[in-house]
Amino acid sequence: MKTGLCAGVLVVAFPMADVSQAADAEAGRSIADRWCAACHVIPDGDADSRAVRGTDAVPTLSSIARDPNHNPNWLRQWLIFPHPPMPDLNLTRSETDDVIAYLQAMAR
Template sequence: MTRTGILPGAIAVALVLAFFDEGTTADLARGRGIALRWCGECHVVAPGQFHGSDSVPTFAQIGGAEHFNEARLSDFLTSPQHSRMPNLSLTRSEIADLVAYIKAQHH
């Protein structure tokens, strides 16, 4: 592989690591709390929850969607592109917790 082929991949990995802050481990319990507080009105965010809008995907569906990897979810939550999504103004750590929680819902 050439150096130019390695560079874009290395940059992507560095950006993801920088976003998640090297020493920080995502906290699923904190992510669940954020989901219940901010997202549960529209999305089904937890097993056993039956209240949510029919027109939005559940967290299990989002977590299982191949096109929503951790980086894309983080980017979306940093700057929601959907007109009905509120600007949550979450910290990077809170976004990491919420993303980890969303991805865990698929299992």
């Protein structure tokens, strides 16, 4: 199967997923930097800006990434339908995949 390489990231939860575009952890990092750092501490970022913006009332992205219950499908569901108090960020499907790739890379 041709998509074998990316199978870990592109597990297709939604039939319409655009699988032609590979998820990109580096793009995910900049999305996380822009959209998640306001609330979640991003550990490998440039400390100045991020450490102060994240709050310890919210799990850090690295603790989320390392939690074995948070597999890519779970994360995708969460990002598409987050529960309050986390807002719906309206990420596109490929942005969601990129963020998941970034979290997967962080967990390694």
